[in-house]
Amino acid sequence: MPYLEFEGQQYETDEDGYLVDWQSWKEGMAEVMAKEDGLTLTSEHWEIIRFLREYFMKFQIAPMIKILVKEIGKAMGPEKGNTKYLYELFPAGPAKQACRYAGLPKPTGCV
Amino acid sequence: MAVQKPEELSKVVYTFPSTPWMDTPVEIKKGIFCWGNKEKSLKAVGFPNPRQWSVTDEDWKLPDNWKEIFIEGLRERVDKYRSFRLFLDICVRCGACADKCHFYIGGGDPKNMPVLRAELLRSIYRKYCTTSGKIMGKVAGARELTTSVIKELWYYAYQCTECRRCSLFCPYGIDTAEITILIRELVNLLGLNIEWIAGPVANCWKTGNHMGLLPHTIIDIVSEFKEAIYQVTGLKVDLSYNRKGAEILFVHPSGEYFDPNGNVTFMGYMMLFHEIGLDVTLSTYSSEGGNFGFFTSNEMAKRLHSKIYAEAKRLKVKWILGGECGHMWRVWHQYHNTWFGPVDYLEEPVSPITGTKFENAKSNKIVHITEFTADLIRHGKLNLDPKRNDKYVVTFHDSCNTSRAMGLFEEPRYIIKNVCNNFYEMPPQTIRENTFCCGSGSGLNASENMELRLRGALPRGNAVRHVRDKFGVNTLANICQIDRATLQTLVDYWAKGVAVRGVHELVGNALVMKGEKERTTDLRGDPLPGKEGE
């Protein structure tokens, strides 16, 4: 099984690098994952990551994009409340990439 | 994963390997296969052999008596399903089906020719279930079952979208999709599935829908839709859940709660129901129209399907209305009665608005939303302003399950022509019963198999590009949530500039509602034609 190496410990992941146990997540892991993708996390990224985890705790699933967009609009101003801005932050897709950084499972297909 | 450019990917190589197919071992390629099922997904539904395994490992950790299980399973199914035995027996290998499969057309792998796909299992059937095969072996087209053959069966069963296009061209009516369905069922006995199917099945069993949405999540999401509709129309539209005594239970694919394209289709339903004052309720328990169990085994399909009727009974509704979903429709109309027989605790569906009796739904009491809406339009019950969709030049993608499997050709087209002014058909050999699959159906809409999906979508993409270039088509309408969730990626690749839209999104745009404010935007919040400056 693939794993993530973090602070001398191994954490199990799936084939796409999502943590198997979302509760074993540590903040620093997001930095490690982002670094591998060549990204530096800013406070905007963190806003999203934290929101994802909060939402997940309440609903056991990551929010749909509409809700994410609305949230970011609330936190960072309406001019940033759009999908385009989210993609600027997470070029590989806000749902997929941000969920991975947040230690959440890979989103299932929308069917 | 980096995928080649369309110009490269479309140079398909159709040469055959130098060795006969039986002597050409399977080569499992990245980009073509989906990740194997997780242990917890099989456990959730009590499926055999839950364990950690990986497709890329040499050892797939099959049970010790895997061979026995498989052969017994095969014999049992050959005895149980006459069609299956027939399909295995009567193929004359004429090859009429060979070049009809989108995966062969777009990929060139000979084992994706329907005839050869079926032959993968047929050879095992001959060996273990027929006298000639037992005695004459290879000469009679029989071969030994090995772990490498199991891998091959798994690999190619998850490269068939069960679309049935091949069956249309077979002079004997052999339905290779049925063979794929049973290959999947057989490898499932050994704990071999894909996570993209096993995960949603487990979710659906636990929460009632593929996405794994809990009741409060659904309600939270719907409140977003209400807000969005209010922004566009100034109307407060409501929707009830789990309401006993409603006339109709509405069941739709749960992906519509999540996928941006599906979201807007769902808003279209909400507006329609509000406008005609339909006595309808939804369920958080039976919150899935689709049925990924159907891509696993008949037994699992039945288990998931039965929830819908249990809920209809509990809520004491009269009949069921189904949303824009493809395979839901095939399960409903082609399997339901065989599994459960006609439903006697619901009533024959009658539209409360037009009085139309849906004769076709007499036995299983479920009406498709496009039948329902087309009937409303035909009776002049909707006030429609197609001009609001004038920026759309529309073509319609027939989803395999609603068209080839169900013959639902006219209703969606009739609706589109009433809510849009610009409609053009793709070439006749690519639509209606001849339709080309999206390339991602039957649970293959994952991301790790993107090359397979893009290849499978080549024929559909070609036809879309054709009407885009010829008529300026910029919108691909459809009535399936798998299409809505997957086709955008595929047309972005093969026919850039075309947007994927659900039919009821177009309905929602055109619907002139009582008491609404003057609309300036469509349901996506984009300006309506002529209102760009506002």
Ligand code: SF4
């Ligand atoms: S068209 Fe029918 S009979 Fe001919 S090879 Fe294909 S499955 Fe066999």
Ligand code: SF4
């Ligand atoms: S059912 Fe569709 S995907 Fe499967 S072999 Fe036939 S044409 Fe190909």
